[in-house]
Amino acid sequence: MSKKPLLDDSLRNRITQLEYKGLSGKEKEIKKIYKESTGKETPEFTIYDSSDMGIGGKSGFDGAAIHFHDEKQKINEVYYVFRGTEPSKDFGDVVYDALGVGAGKQNSQIEDAMAMYEEVEKNFTDSSVKIKRYGDGHSLGGHLIVTLSLITKNFANTRGLNDAPVNLEQLKELDSDFENYVQVKTGKNERISSKKLTELANTYYKKQKATISHTWVKGEPMHAQSFPGSWYAGNKVTMLGNMNTEEMINIGEYPLKRLAKWNLFLKHDEMRYNSGVSNIIGGLSLVNAHVDNSVLLNIPSYVDDVKEKPLKHLPGIVLGTEGAFFLTKQAIKSPGVLVQGIKGISQSKQAKLHGINYVVKYTEANTMKTYYQVFDSGSQEEILLDYEQMKKFVYYCANAIKDKEANLNALKQYLHSEINEVFEAKKKKLKMKISREEASPQSFMEKADKDGATLAWFGQKRVAEKVTFDKTFDPLDDSVFTPVEEIISSIQEEVTYYQKFLEAFFQNFEKMMEADESVASDIKSMKEVVGGI
Numbered sequence: 001m002s003k004k005p006l007l008d009d010s011l012r013n014r015i016t017q018l019e020y021k022g023l024s025g026k027e028k029e030i031k032k033i034y035k036e037s038t039g040k041e042t043p044e045f046t047i048y049d050s051s052d053m054g055i056g057g058k059s060g061f062d063g064a065a066i067h068f069h070d071e072k073q074k075i076n077e078v079y080y081v082f083r084g085t086e087p088s089k090d091f092g093d094v095v096y097d098a099l100g101v102g103a104g105k106q107n108s109q110i111e112d113a114m115a116m117y118e119e120v121e122k123n124f125t126d127s128s129v130k131i132k133r134y135g136d137g138h139s140l141g142g143h144l145i146v147t148l149s150l151i152t153k154n155f156a157n158t159r160g161l162n163d164a165p166v167n168l169e170q171l172k173e174l175d176s177d178f179e180n181y182v183q184v185k186t187g188k189n190e191r192i193s194s195k196k197l198t199e200l201a202n203t204y205y206k207k208q209k210a211t212i213s214h215t216w217v218k219g220e221p222m223h224a225q226s227f228p229g230s231w232y233a234g235n236k237v238t239m240l241g242n243m244n245t246e247e248m249i250n251i252g253e254y255p256l257k258r259l260a261k262w263n264l265f266l267k268h269d270e271m272r273y274n275s276g277v278s279n280i281i282g283g284l285s286l287v288n289a290h291v292d293n294s295v296l297l298n299i300p301s302y303v304d305d306v307k308e309k310p311l312k313h314l315p316g317i318v319l320g321t322e323g324a325f326f327l328t329k330q331a332i333k334s335p336g337v338l339v340q341g342i343k344g345i346s347q348s349k350q351a352k353l354h355g356i357n358y359v360v361k362y363t364e365a366n367t368m369k370t371y372y373q374v375f376d377s378g379s380q381e382e383i384l385l386d387y388e389q390m391k392k393f394v395y396y397c398a399n400a401i402k403d404k405e406a407n408l409n410a411l412k413q414y415l416h417s418e419i420n421e422v423f424e425a426k427k428k429k430l431k432m433k434i435s436r437e438e439a440s441p442q443s444f445m446e447k448a449d450k451d452g453a454t455l456a457w458f459g460q461k462r463v464a465e466k467v468t469f470d471k472t473f474d475p476l477d478d479s480v481f482t483p484v485e486e487i488i489s490s491i492q493e494e495v496t497y498y499q500k501f502l503e504a505f506f507q508n509f510e511k512m513m514e515a516d517e518s519v520a521s522d523i524k525s526m527k528e529v530v531g532g533i
Helices: 009-019 027-038 092-102 108-121 140-152 168-174 176-186 194-204 264-290 293-297 299-308 311-332 335-346 348-354 356-364 387-439 441-448 482-512 517-532
Strands: 045-049 063-070 075-082 132-138 157-161 212-217 236-240 368-376 381-386
Touching (some): 009 027, 009 063, 009 075, 009 132, 009 356, 140 157, 140 212, 168 176, 168 194, 212 356, 348 356, 368 387, 381 387, 387 482, 482 517
Parallel strands (some): 132 157, 212 236
Antiparallel strands (some): 045 063, 368 381
């Protein structure tokens, strides 16, 4: 079994939290956090900060790497940490969120993340201990670190914290090997459906998925959203906080789609809603193609100028107001938009759950639940499975197999032995009765002809001297066995179903979780217990 990472999840969360203040020059703080978490002194470490490298100034990217190294203790681990969106600090984050994560049409921040990665990696060439890479990112930073780990394919473990998803169109553009794989599998490189891209990505990045996990606060807004091309790569999801918190609205999904199946008006509204979402994504693509990035980055300055000098911008304000009024009027006509709006207002307080502080808080309080993400090839959607419930079901299946096999053995015994034993006992009893009747023929005749009408002749009494019975017996009819055989067949089908489920469970999850040592060990123990049931 491989050595555990130097930093546990709680410690990594706190360092990601610290990254929002910048990790450059934070050696003292990191030593303090490490000592508080482990009770030990830190091994030697070096901090690499993107701002110190001159990377990310234009795009808004902000990341760091901490390299722990000690040849004697065989320690050689680097932790890449990327922070999330900070609109008040850097509007470049907002631009990238929209054009990069949303539309998949801008690569500025991920290119800077790759540039920083390549610069940092130049320092790891002279150690006899193999380097191990770990990645953590919150919000936008989660999108960046997961995308980077998929492209490089060499991270031991990557975690997204309340993270934005990977954009598959962007990933295809950045990872030429994946792009070639898509080309081979589909015969084309453009106009590939999101579902098909997701299916291909789940197959191509199968090995990398086993090293990626997500940590989400229940009810925070980011992970609830979906849009064309979005993908949460990875097998494990840890949900934090209150499990009864309602999930946030998904802006990318029509909220009344079940009712729309049976209502023509709502079906039309659903089409308009989905078209609007597509138009927004398409509009972002057009903005990326035709508007210079410097103009987009200057939007906050323009807004400040509008606030200070409204008369100067009066025509634009009027035009914007009219546009907003028109959009509001159109939205009011849409039941879907109204439902989303009302729901969004009622859930507005949940937005704060997106912050890194809540990830740290709930992890340290150990208020969490583990799920595993499985790609369902039928619906082509990711499904979250409750691990603890799944374990219970595994043991239920194993015990069900044990009980049903015992029932099967009993029924087979009854079918092949007891029915015949009952049949033979009945034959024996009847034969004994026949022998008794044959031994007293007169007694039998009197019982057979109670009034004597048949045997008497004008008062002359007749005496039976002999009575003989047919002593042959027909074999049991097949219809006697059929109900039992049908029951046996039905129970055998159930046993086979449970056996196949267990076989598939262990085959799939042993591979999926081989990178997660604690879960892999748990599954191995479970397999041994199940094998012994």
